[in-house]
Amino acid sequence: MSAQISGGPTRGAVRDRLDRVTDPELDRSIVDLEYVDGIEIDGPRVAVDLTLPTAWCSPAFAWMMAVDARDEVESLPAVEEARIRLHDHMHETEINRGVNDRLPFAEAFPDADGDVAAVRTELDEKARVARQYDAVEALLDAGLDAEAIVDCSPCDLEMTDATDTVDVYVDDRSFAVTVPNDPIERYLEKARETDLVSEPDDLLFRTPEGDPIDPESFDHVHRRGRLAQVNMSSQGGICDGLREAREGRLEGTAND
Amino acid sequence: MSEKRVMWRDIDVHCAMYQHNGEDIFVIDGHVHLWDATEENIEHEGGEEFIQCFYDYHTTFTPEERQWDMDEYREYGADRMVEDLFSNAAADMAIFQPTYLTDFYEDGFNTTEQNAELATEYPERFVLNGTFDPRDGEEGLEYLEELHEKYDVPGVKLYTAEWRGDSKGWRLDDEDAFEFLEKCQELGIENIHAHKGPTIRPLNRDAFDVADVDDAASSFPELNFIVEHVGLPRLDDFCWIAAQENNVYGGLAVAAPFAQNRPGKFSEIMSELLWWLGEDRVIFGSDYAIWNPDWLVEEVLEAELTGEHRAEYGVEWDLETKKKVMGENIADLYDIDIEAKRQAFRDDEISQQFGLGDHYASEEPAAADD
Incomplete structure (x- = not known):
């Protein structure tokens, strides 16, 4: 080279x-x-x-x-x-x-x-749902409950670059919890790409259909995020396997 | 036959897999084929691409020492099939799911007529299903009636991504398809198996979209919709639909062999299915000859859910669940009386051929038979 x-x-x-x-x-x-x-x-x-x-x-x-x-x-x-x-x-x-x-x-x-745009949109929406799972898990780990999480907006988030964390303010900014930045940032990226979150006071999290989340159905919506992840990683398992099989075959041919 | 196969057979007999931990598990393989992909039968390049793609799935999820070579994969024949399914009692019964692909293969790839060769020879062991394609119109309705009269098919296997002339697929929820579903209902063909799974080259992915099952299932509550391959790569869409439509079932073909080389993924997929559908609506199928029940059944029975998944989902892959998934659930759909079958199999032709009589003789776990 x-x-x-x-x-x-x-x-x-x-x-x-x-x-x-x-x-x-x-x-x-x-x-x-x-x-x-x-x-x-x-x-x-x-x-x-x-x-x-x-x-x-x-x-x-x-x-x-x-x-x-x-x-x-x-x-x-x-x-x-x-x-x-x-x-x-x-x-x-x-x-x-x-x-x-x-x-x-x-x-x-x-x-x-x-057209390809429709396919891209559909997959972006699934990716958003899967990423929402990680973001919501981070908030649950930090001790927030369903009511607080479904009310979150981008204006409740304050990033701290130095520590790679984000402070999430809840209950009319009466207190905040600190969570890792990565799952929140990754989620926001897809939420913006899919036009679900553009204004500071938009609701941060949505159902897979894009609706606000009723606290009553919070667990179910969260489960669907997990399911979207399992679907992607299962398909990843198939792709991985097929790639290994293909590489094995190519190596076999090369050695012949 | 190679030494390797003989050696494996001996190991399998020791495992006596239908007696899992000393309990009888009656295994109905819900998804098998008897196909012909010989070069003489291929009439469109799609036919060659199709079997090559199947072969990649075969090698990807089959232990190396159990992989077939391409020639035996193209055409294995009826005798080999009976041996693979029944010789070590991996399966007790099997259900044929035809795949016509008549644009690709001169005599079809795996038609009801081809399957009938075995199904009519061993009617107690095999269930023979038919098919329909709404693009065939009147002629198609007549063919469905003919299958009903000639073979009394209790179900159909549908391939919505099948190419037909310029068409690259059809949907289960369009008007023409509904006409055929009405006909099924009228004829008492209750089990509708739809292939909704991985892209099979060269078929179109979008034609395997699972969303059309939703409308069909709610419009025909008396029919059972078995979504083969649990919708992968749309497991999420499938589970969501199945959670709302209780006449929708999940066929495990493709997901099952994850047990062998992706056990963590198997655990996760199975946990999702049991959580969303419950243990009564998940159905085992090997997809033979893509995968062979003579090793796959044992892998699935021996598979475990990880502690993490059990805790997260609150589901179990225990003996009761295995009994349902491996046989009882599909027995309900096809009105198969498992106890009566056990009686009948004590001395049927297949048990005589493979010396399996003892295994069906009593409720007690049989001693190793060698």
């Missing part, structure tokens, strides 16, 4: 951007999931090699990850162009061409029914 050509991004910076891209079905980073096989930097031009667990991963999901990877890398000031090379996918030709030529999904897949 040649030395960095001046003007290009560092490998670490590219990796950090890619780390923000999630597998939309699993809500996990594509870097953690080991989908990124290679990063090639040539001055301000970057190429990213991606391989998914199976050749028949939904083309819509593959498309989302490829587009997100391209856009994240291109958001680095030192990058002029990012190209995506998806490998071993049944639709790699359409996806690589579409993403690198910046076509809309419908043009890359003329015979697909339904």
Whole structure:
């Protein structure tokens, strides 16, 4: 590998951007999931090699990850162009061409029914529900009860960067509890992406359908968050297994 | 036959898996196939992709020493199937779930007619199901009647993501499908098995969306809707629907083999299912020949819920629950009298063939039979 050509991004910076891209079905980073096989930097031009667990991963999901990877890398000031090379996918030709030529999904897949935005929204909503579970768990651990939690708004939160914690004020700001920042921040990110929380006094937590939570049904709603997590991690188990089987087979072929 | 298989058989006999901890567990495998994916039968590249995809699922969740090679996987035949299911009494009965895929396979992949070869030879051991596809219109209704008259099918297996011409799937809650569900009701075909599961290349994921079951199940309260593969990767949608519709059941195919190499996940999925559906609406199926009951049944029976999950969900994977999930629940749906079956199996052809008579002879745990 040649030395960095001046003007290009560092490998670490590219990796950090890619780390923000999630597998939309699993809500996990594509870097953690080991989908990124290679990063090639040539001055301000970057190429990213991606391989998914199976050749028949939904083309819509593959498309989302490829587009997100391209856009994240291109958001680095030192990058002029990012190209995506998806490998071993049944639709790699359409996806690589579409993403690198910046076509809309419908043009890359003329015979697909339904558009990719609707699929993304559906999965984002599920990811929000799953992340809500962790955020609510943190608040329960801190001693808050259902009534207090369902009333929380963004204006009740005060982040303390130094300690990576957040103070949550309840009961008309009469007192606060301190919880880890991470689950709250992760939740807020998806709650904003799905437009559920935009104003400081919006309710922070919602049912999977997006409604305010009745304290009476708090436990049930919380269970549904857990279920959304189990669904994602189960699907992750299938994907992991299929990826291992596929790698095993490729190794077997290589050794032949 | 390889030495490896013989060796495994001996181990299995020692385990006497139908007598789990000294108690009889009558196992009805709710989801089996007798398929033909030979190259001569494939007429569309989708057929080859389909069997390759099945094979990946097979290898991913099968212990390495029990994996088949691709040739035996394409066509294993009736004798092999009987041996795999019954020779060590892994299963006591099995229910055929057809998968036609006639656009991909010249004679179909796994049709009722193909399944009938075995089902009519051993009618006491097998239940034969039919199918319908609302896109077939009048002809389809006639075919359903024909299946009813010829085989008296008590259920249908539906594949909403099946390709047909330009169509890449259909929904259970549209008007045409309702016409077929009405016909099922009229004919007394009560068990509606819908494949709602992992994407199978090259079928469309969205056509396996589980949401259409909701409307169908509430519109046909007298029918039972068994969602195969518990909706994975939409377990959350499935459980939510099942929690509200008490004629919706969860078929464990695909989730079951997690017991073998993802025991923690198995524990978690099973805990969710038992919490949302209760122990009366979860049903075992191997998905044979994707997975083989001759090792899978034991893995599932031996699986345990983690202490953490038991505490969190307040559910148990205990003997009573296992009895229900492995046989009693589906026996209720199919009006199978388990005690009468036990009597009949003391000297039926299969028990004679594999020397299983003793196992059905008494309530007492039999001594190891070798």
